[in-house]
Amino acid sequence: DQQVKQNSPSLSVQEGRISILNCDYTNSMFDYFLWYKKYPAEGPTFLISISSIKDKNEDGRFTVFLNKSAKHLSLHIVPSQPGDSAVYFCAASARGRDDKIIFGKGTRLHILP
C-alpha cells in the first residue's frame, strides 16, 4: 500500500521553463513533507520541506505547495536548469518518535536544452 504516490515516472521540461512535480499521499496523519533530489550513483540529497501548518515554502528557484484537503503537494522549479535533471523523491512523515519518512517512487526529470 503506497502511502506516498508519485504517479509520473518521468517528466521532460525545456530549459528555462517551469518544472512541476506532483505527489499525492493517503495518510492524513502526515504532517511534514520533504523533497529529495538524486543523481545517478549518489544518495538522495535534501532539497526542501514543508510543515502541514503552511501551504507554501520557497527556497530560491524551488517552491513546494501543499494542499492538505486534496492530500497533494507539488514542487515547482523555475527556471529549470540542466543541473536539475535528476530523480526527485517526495517523502512524508507523521509526528512521533518512532515515525519514519515514507518515500514515493520518484519522478525522473529531464531538462531539455
Next chain:
Amino acid sequence: DTAVSQTPKYLVTQMGNDKSIKCEQNLGHDTMYWYKQDSKKFLKIMFSYNNKELIINETVPNRFSPKSPDKAHLNLHINSLELGDSAVYFCASSQAETLGYNEQFFGPGTRLTVL
C-alpha cells in the same frame, strides 16, 4: 570530507554467503538509518538507531542485523544472502528528537548483487 560514507560501493557475492556493509557519518548526528531501494525503485526504511538504540525495525528478515558500535557508525550484516536481497542499500543520518522532522543525509549507496 564525505559526510556519510559507505563501504563497499559495489558488492557482488554468491547466494548463501554472509556479507557486511559499513556506514560512518562525521556530522555528529545521533540517528542513523538503513534504507533499501529495490528494483521497483522504492526507497524503504529498514532500521534506525538513535544513540546506539534501535528505534525502527521494519519487517525485514532476521538474516539482516544492524550493529551500531557507536553513534557515528551503523553497519549492516546480512546472513545467508538470497537473490531477492539484490538492491541498493543506503545509509543515512540525521539529528532530531522527533525523527521525521529533520532532513536526513544519505550516503552514496551500496549496490549489492547476489548471484
